Amino acid sequence: MKSYSNTYIFLYVSALVFIIAVVLSLVSLGLKPRREANVQAEKALQILKASGYAHVERARAIAAFDSLAEKEPSRSDGEMYRIRCADGSTGHVIPLQGKGLWGTIWGYAVLSDDLTTIKGVSFAHKSETPGLGAKITEEAFERSFEGKRLYDADGHFVSVKVVPKGKGENIAEENRVDAISGATITSRGVDKMLADGFQNIKE
Numbered sequence: 001m002k003s004y005s006n007t008y009i010f011l012y013v014s015a016l017v018f019i020i021a022v023v024l025s026l027v028s029l030g031l032k033p034r035r036e037a038n039v040q041a042e043k044a045l046q047i048l049k050a051s052g053y054a055h056v057e058r059a060r061a062i063a064a065f066d067s068l069a070e071k072e073p074s075r076s077d078g079e080m081y082r083i084r085c086a087d088g089s090t091g092h093v094i095p096l097q098g099k100g101l102w103g104t105i106w107g108y109a110v111l112s113d114d115l116t117t118i119k120g121v122s123f124a125h126k127s128e129t130p131g132l133g134a135k136i137t138e139e140a141f142e143r144s145f146e147g148k149r150l151y152d153a154d155g156h157f158v159s160v161k162v163v164p165k166g167k168g169e170n171i172a173e174e175n176r177v178d179a180i181s182g183a184t185i186t187s188r189g190v191d192k193m194l195a196d197g198f199q200n201i202k203e
Contacts (some may be wrong), residue, residue: 012031042124046094047106050110050122050142052086069093085110091119094201097145098193102127105193109192111147115201118160123190133186144177150198160199162191 041102044065048056056064063172072092074103081093091110095143098105116133135141153174161168163177164184168176179187 012070016109046122046124047081047108047110049084050093050108050120051091052120067146083110085119087119089113089119092201096193096197098189100125100128100189101183102129102132103152104176105186105189107193109194110195111150111201116150118145118148118150119171124187128186130182132180133183135180136186140176141180147163147174148177149174150201157198159191159195162187162194 005145014166030164041061044061045056048061048065048193051068053064053068055195070079072082073176079093079095083089083091083093089184090113092113092115094109094111096107096109103126105123105125105128107121109121113115121142124140125134125136128136145160150157152158152161152172158171158175161171162179163171163176163189165181179191
């Protein structure tokens with residue numbers, strides 16, 4: 001049986017590792033445009049959904065978004081757009097990002113032209129619990145935000161509160177939505193995410 005010196009083995013392994021690293025790098029670079037396109041398509045789908053376009057095909061999402069939205073100057077940390085909603089009105093797209101129970105949650109809210117009322121929202125998450133925190137992406141929860149107002153009857157900014165059902169009697173119905181039962185921390189995360197995102201608009 002042929003034996004190899006330690007130097008030979010070291011050089012062989014080093015060369016093998018180098019070749020694998022180069023191949024992986026080339027594959028990663030080759031897939032980068034596709035990854036970026038997927039990210040843009042997912043973003044477009046979320047914004048379109050919040051704007052009332054619920055059944056846009058993924059392949060047409062970016063083109064549809066480009067035809068309906070335009071970027072507008074903003075002092076917020078994220079991108080803002082003006083978009084023509086499905087009902088024919090104009091809305092402002094507000095990016096949202098926060099923290100749920102197990103990881104990042106994010107989404108988009110579309111506000112009325114006067115920036116006082118929610119026209120629609122679309123949420124997403126990285127790793128919330130199925131059947132509990134993951135329900136933030138379900139239509140029933142997202143639709144509960146439609147028509148909610150960011151200001152109280154006296155004109156004071158209050159955001160939109162996400163509170164456990166039956167515990168928000170001191171908050172006007174137009175300023176609150178019911179939290180998800182059994183998903184307290186995720187619901188609190190959505191509440192804070194909205195408050196932070198809308199605070200930028202108020203300022």
